[in-house]
Amino acid sequence: MLAKKTLARKEAPDGGAEDRRDALGVSRLSLAVGAGERAIPLLADVTVRVGRGETVGLVGESGSGKSLTARTALGMLPRGARATGSVTVSDVDVLSAGRKTLRDLRRTRASMIFQDPRASINPVRRIGDYLTEGLRARGVPARAAAERALDLLDQVGIRDPGSAVRRFPHEFSGGMLQRVVIAGALSTEPELLLADEPTTALDVTTQAEVIALLKNMQQVHGTGMLFVTHDLDLAAAICDRIYVMYAGRIVEESVSAALFTAPAHPYTRALLEASPSVHGDKVAIKAIKGRPRALAESPSGCSFRDRCPLAGDDCAASVPAHRPHGTSLVACLHPEQVTP
Ligand SMILES: Nc1ncnc2c1ncn2[C@@H]1O[C@H](COP(=O)(O)OP(=O)(O)OP(=O)(O)O)[C@@H](O)[C@H]1O
Ligand SMILES: [Mg+2]
Known part of the structure; x- marks a missing residue:
């Protein structure tokens, strides 16, 4: 793996606040x-x-x-x-x-x-x-x-x-x-x-x-x-920071190191579990069930809900707004069930 260099700007996600710099x-x-x-x-x-x-x-x-x-x-x-x-x-x-x-x-x-x-x-x-x-x-x-x-x-x-x-x-x-x-x-x-x-x-x-x-x-x-x-x-x-995209939307944003140890969105966790190199070869690789969706064909409410093991009725009501959880900004109603 490549060595992680000293970061020029390592900061908590801020929801995209405009900055002249x-x-x-x-x-x-x-x-x-x-x-x-x-x-x-x-x-x-x-x-x-x-x-x-x-x-x-x-x-x-x-x-x-x-x-x-x-x-x-x-x-x-x-x-x-x-x-x-x-x-x-x-x-x-x-x-x-x-x-x-x-x-x-x-x-x-x-x-x-x-x-x-x-x-x-x-x-x-x-x-x-x-x-x-x-x-x-x-x-x-x-x-x-x-x-x-x-x-x-x-x-x-x-x-x-x-x-x-x-x-x-x-x-x-x-x-x-x-x-x-x-x-x-x-x-x-x-x-x-x-x-x-x-x-x-x-x-x-x-x-x-x-x-x-x-x-x-x-x-x-x-x-x-x-x-x-x-x-x-x-x-x-x-x-330094990572945005996770699903079906035409950003579903999670976090500082890089935290995203891999404490994902807040079920999709991020599923991506990590499906990635052999991040997990090492001792952990079973789990494919994400179903297939990725385009925005136009995604279900109402949370786009990931038809593939999500945590989805409940509340997830169908509306697209979840981004909210802070740990070091993440996450568009999920149940991030505490992913990483407490
Ligand atoms: N010109 C276009 N007209 C209509 N749909 C498009 C157009 N370009 C892309 N799309 C659709 O938009 C969605 C996102 O495409 P995009 O190329 O951004 O995906 P991506 O995340 O870069 O995927 P990949 O990892 O395969 O490169 C796809 O469903 C694609 O079919
Ligand atoms: Mg592409």
């Missing part, structure tokens, strides 16, 4: 595609904040809305989607910002690393052009940008950066290309880095190197990082 503030974000009766809700009431220099995890099963949340944070909404609530990145109001403002934001102050490096990089442009683009947008002269590109490639462990800048994406393996994408994301020393399962496609050794790189760059530049993953072990190792 925050790298990301998502407040009561709801997202739906389609209009009128045909509207399909995808996210509901999502509140997430990432402080400067902080690493914040976003975990949950496939389809829970992690990528939608990360993409919406940079104004990349699905076609035909409508968002309500607010999203602030480095003082930019993302949901009302125009195209140019968003493009500038993405080029300079906020970066995103996607799970699949090939999907996020133009296949017909040389790596050098890809890396200098953001720097040039920030007004860095061409020669200085070219030198910085070489330096970045060296820092992310690409051998012979001089020849790498002349190569095209298809000439790199997946792991090497992910390093290039990370170099690109870090080229502008962003205030916010959204990392959407950046290491899922990589082997464990490369994964550890890439994570170390991200943490190092983050510490040097004070970048706030939202780290999307379904790997709880990895989240435990690198995150």
Whole structure:
């Protein structure tokens, strides 16, 4: 397991209170595609904040809305989607910002690393052009940008950066290309880095190197990082705070260490029990019964209630509001039955 570094800001969850120093503030974000009766809700009431220099995890099963949340944070909404609530990145109001403002934001102050490096990089442009683009947008002269590109490639462990800048994406393996994408994301020393399962496609050794790189760059530049993953072990190792998502909603938020020892939501506990690495191999792994739900098909009241061993009639009445329990903010009526 990766060593947990000293944390820049370790604090109790605060329910997403806006802070001018925050790298990301998502407040009561709801997202739906389609209009009128045909509207399909995808996210509901999502509140997430990432402080400067902080690493914040976003975990949950496939389809829970992690990528939608990360993409919406940079104004990349699905076609035909409508968002309500607010999203602030480095003082930019993302949901009302125009195209140019968003493009500038993405080029300079906020970066995103996607799970699949090939999907996020133009296949017909040389790596050098890809890396200098953001720097040039920030007004860095061409020669200085070219030198910085070489330096970045060296820092992310690409051998012979001089020849790498002349190569095209298809000439790199997946792991090497992910390093290039990370170099690109870090080229502008962003205030916010959204990392959407950046290491899922990589082997464990490369994964550890890439994570170390991200943490190092983050510490040097004070970048706030939202780290999307379904790997709880990895989240435990690198995150200061963690948000747990289920069916398009945040169901629990806690400081990382406490979430793993004292989960407050039955879903969080179920995720932990289903994770072999967090529990060690002596404890029987329990699969979560049923299948994950999308927001549109989740039951009334608590979305998790049809899979929850603790659910009672009261859970069907309305969506539970977030309330404090231990170090968590949890959307459950019975957290004391999960961890007293
Ligand atoms: N453009 C879209 N139009 C309609 N529904 C969408 C769209 N994009 C995503 N969804 C739905 O929204 C839900 C959340 O998707 P999202 O990609 O955010 O999940 P995720 O948590 O990132 O999952 P994974 O771990 O598999 O990456 C899913 O049910 C998905 O089918
Ligand atoms: Mg995803």
